[in-house]
Amino acid sequence: MKRKPSAEATAAWIRLVRIQSRVLGAVEQDLKKAGFPPLSWYDALLELSRAEMGALRPVELEKQMLLPQYGLSRLIDRLVANGLVLRKVCEVDKRGLVVEITEKGRELQRKMWTAYSAAIERHVGSKICDTDAAKLSALLDRLGASCDEASSGPASSDAASSPASAKPA
Amino acid sequence: MKRKPSAEATAAWIRLVRIQSRVLGAVEQDLKKAGFPPLSWYDALLELSRAEMGALRPVELEKQMLLPQYGLSRLIDRLVANGLVLRKVCEVDKRGLVVEITEKGRELQRKMWTAYSAAIERHVGSKICDTDAAKLSALLDRLGASCDEASSGPASSDAASSPASAKPA
DNA sequence: CAGCATTATATGCAACTGCATATAACTGGC
DNA sequence: GCCAGTTATATGCAGTTGCATATAATGCTG
Numbered sequence: 001m002k003r004k005p006s007a008e009a010t011a012a013w014i015r016l017v018r019i020q021s022r023v024l025g026a027v028e029q030d031l032k033k034a035g036f037p038p039l040s041w042y043d044a045l046l047e048l049s050r051a052e053m054g055a056l057r058p059v060e061l062e063k064q065m066l067l068p069q070y071g072l073s074r075l076i077d078r079l080v081a082n083g084l085v086l087r088k089v090c091e092v093d094k095r096g097l098v099v100e101i102t103e104k105g106r107e108l109q110r111k112m113w114t115a116y117s118a119a120i121e122r123h124v125g126s127k128i129c130d131t132d133a134a135k136l137s138a139l140l141d142r143l144g145a146s147c148d149e150a151s152s153g154p155a156s157s158d159a160a161s162s163p164a165s166a167k168p169a
Numbered sequence: 170m171k172r173k174p175s176a177e178a179t180a181a182w183i184r185l186v187r188i189q190s191r192v193l194g195a196v197e198q199d200l201k202k203a204g205f206p207p208l209s210w211y212d213a214l215l216e217l218s219r220a221e222m223g224a225l226r227p228v229e230l231e232k233q234m235l236l237p238q239y240g241l242s243r244l245i246d247r248l249v250a251n252g253l254v255l256r257k258v259c260e261v262d263k264r265g266l267v268v269e270i271t272e273k274g275r276e277l278q279r280k281m282w283t284a285y286s287a288a289i290e291r292h293v294g295s296k297i298c299d300t301d302a303a304k305l306s307a308l309l310d311r312l313g314a315s316c317d318e319a320s321s322g323p324a325s326s327d328a329a330s331s332p333a334s335a336k337p338a
Numbered sequence: 339c340a341g342c343a344t345t346a347t348a349t350g351c352a353a354c355t356g357c358a359t360a361t362a363a364c365t366g367g368c
Numbered sequence: 369g370c371c372a373g374t375t376a377t378a379t380g381c382a383g384t385t386g387c388a389t390a391t392a393a394t395g396c397t398g
Contacts, residue, residue: 004286008302009294013192015309016293020189021235023182023312059346066190071385073348095346095393117173124185125178128311133177136308140184142297143192228376240355242378264363264376 016143023123030119036112040067040075045084045109048101055100057090084108185312192292199288205281206251209236209244214253214278217270224269226259253277 005013028039036042047064048054062072076099079085084105090096101109128136174182197208205211216233217223231241245268248254253274259265270278297305 003290003294005290005294006299006302008299008306009297010286010289012297012302012305012309013289013293015306015313016189017193018235019309019312020185024186057346066187068386069347070349070387074384077348090346093346093393095391097347117179120179120182121172121174124182124312125172125174127314128178128181128308130175130177132308132311133175133181135304136181137177137184139297139301139305139308140181140188142301143188143293144184145296226376237356238377239357239379243354246378259376262364262376264361266377 026123027116027119030122031112031115034115036108036115039116040065041079041084042109042112042116044072044075044079045101045105045112048085048099049106049109053100054106055088055098057093057096057098059096061099079105195292196285196288199291200281200284203284205277205284208285209234210248210253211278211281211285213241213244213248214270214274214281217254217268218275218278222269223275224257224267226262226265226267228265230268248274 031037031039031042043065044061047061048056051060058069058072058076062069065072067075076085076087079099080087084102086100086102088098088100090098124133200206200208200211212234213230216230217225220229227238227241227245231238234241236244245254245256248268249256253271255269255271257267257269259267293302
């Protein structure tokens with residue numbers, strides 16, 4: 001049950017890791033140079049801004065993000081500290097809470113999208129035509145299917161739904 | 170000069186980030202569960218084991234890896250602490266040094282490859298046929314070309330050479 | 339409705355990261 | 369040969385992560 005991967009699979013794996021690292025690094029750099037916080041902040045703010053009432057339980061939010069539970073907990077700490085979201089008590093489940101985006105949070109999300117979308121265009125859009133981008137997406141999605149054993153990690157087993165990040169207001 | 174990315178480019182970007190995160194997480198988990206250190210250790214050991222005399226200057230090694238300079242410096246600390254490599258003085262350039270892999274280091278690299286290759290097969294190979302894997306590689310390589318401005322990041326501007334990680338002894 | 343497993347969230351601690359900067363050696367110009 | 373600038377490597381510090389575990393409320397189950 002431990003067969004070796006083909007040369008093609010191995011090559012694809014290497015590209016996946018290296019190219020993603022390079023492109024993600026470049027995009028994050030662009031964001032930072034423009035004076036913005038990391039992408040994870042954007043992701044959280046975007047999900048919240050799209051949610052009904054601009055509020056979500058951390059549990060819900062976690063499903064959309066690629067952070068582990070404790071990572072999200074601390075991300076929320078920082079967002080709260082910056083006045084971007086509010087921690088409110090959850091009436092229906094007293095052990096939980098509700099995170100609500102503030103107007104300031106919505107503003108930051110919008111402003112970040114300007115820089116973020118430009119970075120995506122610069123580091124992805126400009127390098128590949130739409131047809132190929134679509135092919136790339138399809139191929140990547142193939143790798144998303146969960147495999148036999150329960151091999152977890154930050155984001156583990158969930159249906160291939162929800163686009164999660166990107167896309168403006 | 171700040172055009173918005175197409176829906177296709179954006180979708181590809183999202184997949185790239187999310188799928189890579191998931192697959193990389195899964196592979197690292199497999200390695201860890203098997204009692205092995207992180208992939209960066211493997212990468213360094215592999216490069217060294219392939220190098221002439223099993224030794225490289227950190228500067229050379231850095232080019233093959235996706236760590237920044239100080240990251241590599243500290244990775245070497247850990248490898249040394251575990252007896253996997255040796256720091257030797259560099260005769261030809263006294264400010265530098267030469268990192269040499271030990272027999273123990275070579276052994277670990279070989280053992281890790283067993284688990285690593287199995288993980289690649291499990292999380293990549295088994296999900297996609299060789300033809301598609303090759304297509305995926307080609308599409309990803311497209312994104313590797315450097316763009317106009319000097320937007321750095323861990324690994325920035327170098328030709329699309331050297332496979333870097335993976336592949337056994 | 340008591341007890342026990344489960345879910346939601348937070349946190350102490352050690353390891354790791356990024357950033358800026360230190361140290362030291364090399365290189366070229368004059 | 370000396371100074372200015374560059375290259376190679378290391379490191380102090382603050383911020384972030386992962387891991388394990390804490391706290392607390394829920395939900396079964398009998």
